[in-house]
Amino acid sequence: MTHWLIAPVVLPAMLAPFIVLAARYHIGIQRVFSMTGVLMLVAISAGLAWATADGTIMLYQLGDWAAPFGIVVVGDRLSTMMILLTTVLALFVLIYAISSGWDDRGRHFHALFQFQLMGILGAFLTGDLFNLFVFFEVLLIASYGLMIHAGGTVRLRAGVQYVLFNLIGSTLFLFALGALYAETGTLNMADLANRVTLISADETVGIRVAAVLLLLVFAIKAALVPLHFWLPSSYAEAPAPVAALFAIMTKVGAYAIIRVYTLIFPPDLAITAGLHDTWLLPAALVSLAVGMVGVLAAKRFDRLVAFSIIGSMGMVLLSIALLSPEGIAAALYYIVHSTFAGAALFLIVDLVRSGRANLALTAQAPVAGATLTASLFFVAAIAMAGLPPLSGFLGKLLVLDAAFDSDLMVWIWAVVLGSSLISVVGFARAGSVLFWKAQSVAPSADADPVTPPATMSYVAIGGLVTLLALHTIFAGHMHGYTTATAAQLFSPEPYITTVVDTPGKLSDGKTEDH
Amino acid sequence: MEFLIASAIGVMTAAGIYLVLRLRTFPVILGISLLTYAVNVFLFTSGRVVAGAPPVLRDDVTTYTDPLPQALVLTAIVISFGMTAVVVMIGLGAFLGSDDDHVDDQPDTLENEPEGKV
Numbered sequence: 001m002t003h004w005l006i007a008p009v010v011l012p013a014m015l016a017p018f019i020v021l022a023a024r025y026h027i028g029i030q031r032v033f034s035m036t037g038v039l040m041l042v043a044i045s046a047g048l049a050w051a052t053a054d055g056t057i058m059l060y061q062l063g064d065w066a067a068p069f070g071i072v073v074v075g076d077r078l079s080t081m082m083i084l085l086t087t088v089l090a091l092f093v094l095i096y097a098i099s100s101g102w103d104d105r106g107r108h109f110h111a112l113f114q115f116q117l118m119g120i121l122g123a124f125l126t127g128d129l130f131n132l133f134v135f136f137e138v139l140l141i142a143s144y145g146l147m148i149h150a151g152g153t154v155r156l157r158a159g160v161q162y163v164l165f166n167l168i169g170s171t172l173f174l175f176a177l178g179a180l181y182a183e184t185g186t187l188n189m190a191d192l193a194n195r196v197t198l199i200s201a202d203e204t205v206g207i208r209v210a211a212v213l214l215l216l217v218f219a220i221k222a223a224l225v226p227l228h229f230w231l232p233s234s235y236a237e238a239p240a241p242v243a244a245l246f247a248i249m250t251k252v253g254a255y256a257i258i259r260v261y262t263l264i265f266p267p268d269l270a271i272t273a274g275l276h277d278t279w280l281l282p283a284a285l286v287s288l289a290v291g292m293v294g295v296l297a298a299k300r301f302d303r304l305v306a307f308s309i310i311g312s313m314g315m316v317l318l319s320i321a322l323l324s325p326e327g328i329a330a331a332l333y334y335i336v337h338s339t340f341a342g343a344a345l346f347l348i349v350d351l352v353r354s355g356r357a358n359l360a361l362t363a364q365a366p367v368a369g370a371t372l373t374a375s376l377f378f379v380a381a382i383a384m385a386g387l388p389p390l391s392g393f394l395g396k397l398l399v400l401d402a403a404f405d406s407d408l409m410v411w412i413w414a415v416v417l418g419s420s421l422i423s424v425v426g427f428a429r430a431g432s433v434l435f436w437k438a439q440s441v442a443p444s445a446d447a448d449p450v451t452p453p454a455t456m457s458y459v460a461i462g463g464l465v466t467l468l469a470l471h472t473i474f475a476g477h478m479h480g481y482t483t484a485t486a487a488q489l490f491s492p493e494p495y496i497t498t499v500v501d502t503p504g505k506l507s508d509g510k511t512e513d514h
Numbered sequence: 515m516e517f518l519i520a521s522a523i524g525v526m527t528a529a530g531i532y533l534v535l536r537l538r539t540f541p542v543i544l545g546i547s548l549l550t551y552a553v554n555v556f557l558f559t560s561g562r563v564v565a566g567a568p569p570v571l572r573d574d575v576t577t578y579t580d581p582l583p584q585a586l587v588l589t590a591i592v593i594s595f596g597m598t599a600v601v602v603m604i605g606l607g608a609f610l611g612s613d614d615d616h617v618d619d620q621p622d623t624l625e626n627e628p629e630g631k632v
Contacts, residue, residue: 160617163597
């Protein structure tokens with residue numbers, strides 16, 4: 001049994017206390033350790049993704065206890081792809097946080113950053129639903145700290161909303177877990193998948209309640225309309241590198257929906273029939289529309305980007321709600337794209353913010369380094385709005401193609417194409433007001449000269465944009481990989497047998513050694 | 515026994531949801547506390563209600579109660595306690611900073627940029 005699978009959780013869990021205890025007054029040491037840790041995480045994740053790329057299911061039993069009794073960590077194609085995505089994003093976000101000095105504007109940025117990574121990576125890797133709840137709480141409590149990093153009243157107010165909303169979400173999650181446990185007597189995902197099929201058809205009330213509650217919880221995380229109200233102000237008021245890292249947080253919700261509704265409640269299961277096509281699909285369509293209308297209607301640049309995140313999550317969930325192998329493959333392709341595009345946009349917001357009095361979409365004197373910032377915005381906006389030639393366009397085509405056989409095909413095509421048009425107009429308006437009209441405003445004579453952003457900040461954003469370009473150029477490979485991932489998700493027997501049948505302590509069913 | 519526990523969970527959840535829907539921070543936090551109490555009792559009973567039985571599985575014991583929900587509820591209590599403390603501190607900071615404890619967004623004034631931003 002290889003121990004590498006637990007390393008993405010253990011490494012940040014050990015680094016974070018070290019940074020707090022040993023290096024709390026030395027920002028330089030903190031930066032070195034944080035960066036080293038993230039680089040190691042990228043290497044480990046890449047190794048794990050490589051090891052599972054051929055369809056192998058990696059299993060790690062904590063304390064060597066066998067599956068239904070002990071906690072397991074499972075690495076399959078989906079999990080390792082998501083942790084690789086997270087760590088690569090974290091690398092560029094960390095470069096930006098250090099180069100822009102955001103990490104030095106409050107205390108404990110790097111420790112919280114590591115705890116945040118621990119929670120996200122753990123949530124992607126765990127094979128146990130209660131453990132998923134615990135990792136959700138780890139990532140949330142770190143995100144509460146990051147969200148109000150550097151303080152300020154407006155940020156604290158947005159932080160209160162964010163924390164309260166997520167506390168309610170956590171409570172709902174516990175209700176769902178209690179109902180699941182009462183009905184099945186287990187919380188291990190693979191074991192649940194086996195036991196849910198054994199429930200007789202006339203006693204499905206509890207399990208159906210649990211399935212709906214779980215969907216609600218994950219929909220809150222994924223900012224699905226009408227559960228999206230926490231997102232715009234929290235993401236807009238959070239420090240830019242934190243908002244960029246949060247681009248992966250909504251994807252944790254999407255990941256959990258994919259995992260639970262392919263493994264535990266697969267689409268052909270009678271008791272949850274109708275959940276995804278009657279409820280999730282229309283809600284996703286409304287999210288897409290609301291998000292993109294929000295892009296057009298936003299009065300501030302940071303809100304605009306936050307609404308574009310809601311819109312892109314609508315697109316992801318729309319594709320997931322089809323619950324077909326093609327739909328999941330398209331959703332995974334789009335998740336990678338929208339994570340990088342959203343993060344790049346939030347970092348660009350910060351570049352604009354550092355040179356202006358506020359982020360209102362009105363013509364103001366040009367920001368320092370406007371040419372490069374404007375070109376990066378141009379590329380990232382094209383990607384987010386889904387115009388050719390970038391990966392947003394390809395992702396959208398894949399979603400449209402996957403929706404071809406759906407009953408709601410006309411609605412899906414109409415909303416996807418219509419909302420694209422609206423978002424193109426919204427982004428074009430923002431870009432022209434922020435960067436072109438600015439040329440017509442003369443800077444006031446008494447204004448302080450602003451220093452242009454650091455070169456490494458551009459390297460960080462440029463890196464994210466380059467990844468988007470690579471995601472487009474190697475789209476065939478990426479889509480092949482996500483198709484294989486979807487195929488693995490829709491034949492879960494190897495996953496279940498690996499988890500349930502691997503021997504460990506207590507696996508013979510005897511109970512002598514407590 | 516079952517009726518007592520079930521109605522207690524129901525009453526606490528109803529009161530919690532009512533308080534969560536209030537406008538100001540303090541009642542909302544109280545509501546969330548009530549909700550977490552409700553969910554803790556709910557988790558505790560998810561392994562079925564058995565009175566006066568040990569929560570351990572031994573060979574010579576015939577009546578026992580499921581130990582797993584007790585472990586789950588311990589985790590849930592610790593987490594919800596910590597989270598409530600965090601939200602009280604953040605809410606207090608926001609109230610002291612803005613002299614206003616509404617939980618919803620106040621009208622957006624572009625002139626008032628947050629002082630934390632540079």
